[in-house]
Amino acid sequence: EEDKQFKNIFRQIAGDDMEISADELRNVLNNVLKKHKSLKTEGFALESCRSMIALMDTDGSGKINLDEFRHLWTKIKSWQKIFKCYDTDHSGTINSYEMRNAVKDAGFQLNNQLYDIITMRYGNRNMNIEFDSFICCFVRLEGMFRAFQAFDKDGDGIIKLNVLEWLQLTMYA
Numbered sequence: 584e585e586d587k588q589f590k591n592i593f594r595q596i597a598g599d600d601m602e603i604s605a606d607e608l609r610n611v612l613n614n615v616l617k618k619h620k621s622l623k624t625e626g627f628a629l630e631s632c633r634s635m636i637a638l639m640d641t642d643g644s645g646k647i648n649l650d651e652f653r654h655l656w657t658k659i660k661s662w663q664k665i666f667k668c669y670d671t672d673h674s675g676t677i678n679s680y681e682m683r684n685a686v687k688d689a690g691f692q693l694n695n696q697l698y699d700i701i702t703m704r705y706g707n708r709n710m711n712i713e714f715d716s717f718i719c720c721f722v723r724l725e726g727m728f729r730a731f732q733a734f735d736k737d738g739d740g741i742i743k744l745n746v747l748e749w750l751q752l753t754m755y756a
């Protein structure tokens with residue numbers, strides 16, 4: 584029953600082509616955000632939604648279909664729970680130390696250098712992470728781990744890419 588409901592929501596957002604574009608994704612995410620007062624944020628920028636589409640667009644259509652959207656939605660739903668549990672003062676931001684724990688809670692094993700890179704790349708001028716940046720960071724982390732695993736066919740943790748394969752991976756993200 585819930586899945587039928589989800590399909591209906593998807594159909595409303597996606598329109599006739601049954602695929603969600605960055606604009607359509609931005610509208611639905613920002614509409615949901617309005618219902619979550621504790622997630623104080625100006626909302627998702629179009630560029631962030633383009634990146635989320637690119638990272639989730641497994642069939643290379645430039646948009647996301649029902650399955651890709653369901654995966655993204657499920658992830659955002661779980662990641663926003665983590666954000667809320669760290670944003671104890673409901674400021675709509677978490678600090679770099681809380682971000683380390685949030686990354687670990689989400690199941691990503693990184694190193695200190697990467698935690699610092701994340702703070703630099705996604706932190707605001709006070710080095711705090713706002714909700715929309717938080718989500719974009721996790722979408723990129725998950726997308727990059729998934730891309731690596733897709734290349735690492737024998738699972739030995741090593742992949743071999745030529746420069747064009749590398750550019751395909753890093754430019755469409």
Ligand SMILES: O=C(O)/C(S)=C/c1c[nH]c2cc(Br)ccc12
Pocket residue numbers: 612613615616619622656659660663
């Ligand atoms: O708090 C909840 O119960 C839910 S269902 C939250 C969300 C479920 N999907 C979300 C997407 C964004 Br963006 C923000 C919040 C949510």
